[in-house]
Amino acid sequence: MIFREAEDRDLIAKARKGDVEAYNLLVSRWEKRVFNYLLRLVSNREDALDVSQEVFLKAYQSLPKLDDPQRFGAWLFRIAHNEGFSLLRRRRPEGEMPLERGTPVRGSELLPVELSVAVERALGRLTEDQREAVLLKVYQGFKFEEMAEILSCPVSTVKSRLYTALDLLKTALAPSIGAPAILRGES
């Protein structure tokens, strides 16, 4: 992680001087993470790809404004968050709550693919804010402070969204992972 940050820092310095190849390298280091985050957030492959493209273009244009190159990851995901939610807002009429998707998954001892589908469905049942908190923490490994920076909200809000999401996921996934009754909170 430290090496990654050091290399990112070099690439950012070169990109700021107009080295396009350095920026292309930076894109190739981050595109998979950004794409997967957006894919889970907007739930559409083409949209996720288009938004990813937009994110990297905006990041390039705003690179001179990046104060601390060491925080490039959080800064990039802040742009991705803004672009992702901008798309979600355009998609639905104002004030309308996002729909819950998916159906509860039953059964245990699932194959990896089935488990992946179960997780996808469980994530789909969360609100966008809750899902995003899980994506940033569990899949992208950001610290609470970094998440607060990305989401422009206090750490307490980040924790509240994440903890609620984890409680919901715990319940939703319990049948899929064959958690014993005691772990599911059943007496």
Add this chain to the structure above:
Amino acid sequence: MSCEKFDWKAYALGELTANERREAEAHSSTCEGCRGELAHMRLTIDTLSALREEEVPRRIAFVSDKVFEPRWWQTFMRPSFAAACVIAAAILAHGFMMRPAADSAEIQARVDQAVNKAVAEVEQRNEDAVNRVDRRVVSLYTTTTGIKYQ
């Protein structure tokens, strides 16, 4: 039922300090409720990692028309241009070294012809390559910005 004093979610997510971790671990070794809570949280987080990460369907293209314009010196640094120079130099050197003791106008003309032909071929290849790159850049620009390149 776990004890409220301990934040097992923060523990499982790696957000506790070393001291907090030690304190929590000491407690969980004596509290069945907290052990159960932590085990279930870890199981949930492990299960979430079953979600497959997807490959990016196609390379994220980054293009900026201004920065893609080669600088004047980059034109001379292109491999095709450099190759043309090397070939031309090699032909000239060959012609110079292999010439008979007595120069004849006919040999010189053949050398010139060979040089011109080689240079023309390389220049044509160079132009084709530049055109291919230009077409690619225009295509990426259009894809990226949605604006037709003028």
